[in-house]
Amino acid sequence: MLIVKTIQEFMNAKSDLGRKDTLGFVPTMGYLHDGHIELVKRARKENKFVVASIFVNPTQFGENEDLSSYPRDFSRDKKLLEQHECDILFYPSAKEMYPSVQPMETFVVPGKTAERLEGQLRPGHFRGVTTIVSKLLNIVGPTTTYLGQKDGQQVAVIKKLVSDLNFSTKIVVVPTVREPDGLALSSRNTYLTSVQRKKAPYLYSSLLEAFSLYKKGETNTNILKESIIKHLKNDEEIRVDYISVADSNSLEELDIASKGSMISAAIWLGNTRLIDNIILD
Numbered sequence: 001m002l003i004v005k006t007i008q009e010f011m012n013a014k015s016d017l018g019r020k021d022t023l024g025f026v027p028t029m030g031y032l033h034d035g036h037i038e039l040v041k042r043a044r045k046e047n048k049f050v051v052a053s054i055f056v057n058p059t060q061f062g063e064n065e066d067l068s069s070y071p072r073d074f075s076r077d078k079k080l081l082e083q084h085e086c087d088i089l090f091y092p093s094a095k096e097m098y099p100s101v102q103p104m105e106t107f108v109v110p111g112k113t114a115e116r117l118e119g120q121l122r123p124g125h126f127r128g129v130t131t132i133v134s135k136l137l138n139i140v141g142p143t144t145t146y147l148g149q150k151d152g153q154q155v156a157v158i159k160k161l162v163s164d165l166n167f168s169t170k171i172v173v174v175p176t177v178r179e180p181d182g183l184a185l186s187s188r189n190t191y192l193t194s195v196q197r198k199k200a201p202y203l204y205s206s207l208l209e210a211f212s213l214y215k216k217g218e219t220n221t222n223i224l225k226e227s228i229i230k231h232l233k234n235d236e237e238i239r240v241d242y243i244s245v246a247d248s249n250s251l252e253e254l255d256i257a258s259k260g261s262m263i264s265a266a267i268w269l270g271n272t273r274l275i276d277n278i279i280l281d
């Protein structure tokens with residue numbers, strides 16, 4: 001696996017690719033787990049070349065968020081990507097992506113899809129995401145970009161970005177990879193204390209409870225949301241940021257749930273924020 005730290009080096013490496021070779025791209029912030037690896041495996045299966053990126057993007061973190069403490073383990077990430085036959089790892093510095101000399105003036109501002117849920121609670125977050133994803137797509141030029149359903153709103157925002165700004169990549173969404181107890185894998189799970197770790201699966205089980213009501217015929221979203229709140233209230237350490245039943249593309253809140261709606265929630269367990277979602281089928 002080639003490790004490339006500058007945009008120029010990446011361009012040079014890419015010039016070896018044939019014009020018709022397919023390139024699968026997996027953008028990440030590192031501290032890789034089986035969720036990320038699932039995206040790499042899928043990219044490996046479907047493309048001649050696989051590129052992964054590791055970049056903890058400062059512009060998508062709010063002022064009081066965990067940019068400086070975000071977990072990092074480059075040598076482990078490198079080994080994992082090598083094991084899964086990634087061809088190129090793009091690992092730029094913050095200065096490479098956001099030069100301090102002639103600093104960037106142009107940013108990508110997403111619309112309504114990004115203003116709800118995560119966007120409402122984390123102002124500027126998706127502007128950071130759409131800006132860095134646009135830069136990475138321009139540098140990497142992938143045939144297909146692999147994203148995780150774990151970040152359901154991010155999927156919707158990036159799909160809209162790609163269609164609005166005519167990026168030529170296809171988007172493939174990979175189902176959420178979970179621990180045996182249902183907790184969605186996340187680099188941030190490492191922040192949880194052992195007691196909090198035991199409580200963390202309540203998030204997914206609360207979504208499953210709403211899902212099972214829906215399967216029994218309940219489509220009133222207030223009732224579905226109430227069942228989630230009731231479930232989460234069983235533990236007093238859990239603080240709810242939001243519970244939502246929304247259209248999975250526009251993220252518009254719904255009164256009536258139907259096939260394709262996304263039930264999502266964000267909670268705090270101590271200082272750790274967890275998000276998860278289920279798409280109704």
Ligand code: AMP
Nearest residue numbers: 028029030035147148150151176177185
């Ligand atoms: P991150 O490093 O958290 O920015 O995630 C990089 C990519 O991996 C994003 O497309 C995430 O949605 C995806 N991802 C993160 N966790 C999971 C998971 N548990 N299952 C599937 N995909 C995931």
